[in-house]
Amino acid sequence: MIRKALVKDLDKINALGELLQPNFKSIYKLKDEINKDLTILFVNEDKGIVNAYLYAQNLIDHIDLLSIIVHPDWRRKKIGTNLIKYLIDNYCYQDLKPIILEVATDNDSALKLYESFKFKIVNTRKNYYNNKDAFLMKRG
Numbered sequence: 001m002i003r004k005a006l007v008k009d010l011d012k013i014n015a016l017g018e019l020l021q022p023n024f025k026s027i028y029k030l031k032d033e034i035n036k037d038l039t040i041l042f043v044n045e046d047k048g049i050v051n052a053y054l055y056a057q058n059l060i061d062h063i064d065l066l067s068i069i070v071h072p073d074w075r076r077k078k079i080g081t082n083l084i085k086y087l088i089d090n091y092c093y094q095d096l097k098p099i100i101l102e103v104a105t106d107n108d109s110a111l112k113l114y115e116s117f118k119f120k121i122v123n124t125r126k127n128y129y130n131n132k133d134a135f136l137m138k139r140g
Helices: 007-020 024-028 079-091 108-116
Strands: 002-004 039-046 049-058 063-070 099-104 120-129 132-139
Touching: 002 079, 007 024, 007 039, 007 049, 007 063, 024 063, 039 079, 049 079, 063 079, 079 108, 099 108, 099 120, 108 132
Parallel strands: 063 099
Antiparallel strands: 002 039, 039 049, 049 063, 099 132, 120 132
């Protein structure tokens, strides 16, 4: 079940984020962000277990998808697909609002997922992730 994240979920979200980036909590500071109007933060929960989250910012002219992760034990179950579909269905206003994101150029599974939602590569950011390049992608 996808739902809006609550303050009580932050420890679980930060633990998931640490799987993606060791200093996740200090970079994203979700405790400060969770109640801001521009913050989009939701989780996927299954039988009381928060197994994934999506964090984005709803800016004036686009949505900036900042972070999405599914716990490794829950991957390949369409959870990431459902999170992105939920974002599009609830925040893109009939595809009138574009979404942008950065993804490591070697993250093949994420690239495949984003391409399935018609995200297109619009630029490459050199050394974006600790000496790894990233693609800037846009949908809409």
